[in-house]
Every structure is written in C-alpha cells, then in structure tokens.
Amino acid sequence: MVKLKSNDDKEFEVEEAAVIQSEMIKNMIEDGCATSVIPLPNIDSKTLIKVIEYLNKHINMGKAAETGEEDDLKEFDEQFVNMGWEELFDVIMAANYLNIHELMELCCQSAADRLKNKSVRAVREMLKITNDLTEEEEQEIINDAPWAFEGPEIDDTVN
Template sequence: MASEKKMVTLKSNDDQEFQVEEAAVIQSEMLKNMIEDDCASSVIPLPNIDSKTLSKVIEYLNKHITRDEDEDEEQEESEDKGKEVDTGEEDDLKEFDEQFVNVGFEELFDIIMAANYLNIHELMELCCQSAADRLKNKSVRAVREMLKITNDLTEEEEQEIINDAPWAFEGPEIDDTVN
C-alpha cells in the first residue's frame, strides 16, 4: 500500500513549526479530535508547549506510530510463526522509551505537561512512571528539592512532623536520578 502520507503542521509557543505525519499526531486525543472535526486545516497552534518540548514529543510520537493495517497482517503472521515477529520491535521500543525518559527532571516535567495537554496517554504514563521511580524512597527534603517545593513549615512544625513520622525523613538525599 503505497499511499501518500498526510502531514500536519504543529506550531509551538515560540513560533517554530513542525511538519508531522498524521499517523503520528493522532496518538494525541486532542489533535485527533481536531483533525476529525476538521479544525486542523492549516497550522495547529500549541500555546502551552515550547519547541524543545514539542520536538521531544514528536520524536516519541514518530517512534510509536500506530500501524493499524500492518498490525492485522503481523498478527496473522505471528500466529503462524509464533511471537518471533514482534519481540525485536518490542525490545527496540522498550530501549527507546528508557533512553527517552533519561532526561533532566525539569525536562521530564515539561514533557509530562505537554503529554497531559495533548492527551497522549502512553507518553504520560511512561513519563509519570519515570518521575515516580526517581522519587521513590527519597527523603522528604530530597523530594522537596527535586520538585522545587518551598518548605513553608516553621522549625517547630517540622520538628513535630519529624517526631510523629520519622520514617518520612529517612532515605537517600539527592542523587544522580535527579538530572
């Protein structure tokens, strides 16, 4: 099936435009709905996403393009040949995902915000899991620093909490998972 790829233009909040395959873009529920409702005839402005974050999101979408027609054929082939057909592709995708979320904490949160805005469930899940893994078993002080949360407790209030729940202040401080 040599069909022409339909392209969509996305515009970041810093006026940079990206040409993206429609097959990649429709992974976003928001963009898919806009395309289905004919609201995406020219450039789609994305005022909540900067170009750096949008390029990362597009990289993810391009790697995870849904292949509906191909999946039916592959499923039939894999039933004949066993699960040999897609294990290599799944491994590649898993490796890509691991490398994709291997970014700084701030950049990861920008991607989470973009995935939320664009309603891309799989990307949101991947990035949130990565953030959760980085925060897991950290002390309260480390989590505050990682999430840039200002401590608005007085020393007396904090000491009372430490006395009531000392386990919350145990655990490793900041380490290399913050990058």
C-alpha cells in the same frame, strides 16, 4: 502531514499516523479543525521536538508486538526519559495538554521512580520546592506511618 506550531513560532510537520496518538489532535482532525497549522500555545519548540520524537518512534506501537520490536521500544523509552526534571515536567505538561496517554504514563512513572527512597529534604532540594508545611503538619503526615519514614538507609543525594 499535519503542521504543528510551538509557542515560539516554530512549525513542525508530523505524519498524521504519528500525531493522532494525541487524542486532542485526533479529535481536531476528526472535527475538520486541523486544515492548516495547529497552534500549540502551551508548548515551546524544545519540548515539542521531544514529543514529536516520541510520537514518531511509537507510530506503529500496536505492531511492535508482532514484529518483535518491543525490546527496542522499551530501550527507546528508557533513553527518552533520561532528561532533567524541568524538561520532564515540560513533557508531562505537554503530554497532558495534547492528551497522549502512553507518554503521560511513561513520564509520570519516571518521575515517581526518581523519588524512590529519597529523603524529603533531597526531593525539596532537587525540585527547588520551598517547604510550606508547619512542623506540626509535617509530623502529622509522618505519624500516619512512622515505620515508613526515613531511617539510616534513606537516599539523601540530590540527583
């Protein structure tokens, strides 16, 4: 077992087989730096719980193909990314920090999928981004592919 500590001082025990999916922690263990508790100053407990849930489920990912659990895992992944934007960004940052490649891919793909066919206005509103492009700059981007921009079918809903 490996102990992880979130930045709000909560400790979690995780099986080594699960936690070594994180390249960062795997390296720490191999270098003998993981003797007691591993502090994770960038990750809060709420996010860490999500990450551990993922790691535990994917513990035997290599074997999933043999045992026919691929569908099960796929369903889990779909459910797993069913979270709000802020939470998703928290998990992306944690996955990046811990260097968990598969989790990073899963969450970035989910983010990209949510942006599909969305209007720029809707994206800004959903993510509370203030537009800092000038009108000229925005027009320049659109001019790169005028056929690709917006149109009547664009999804302008904010969810």
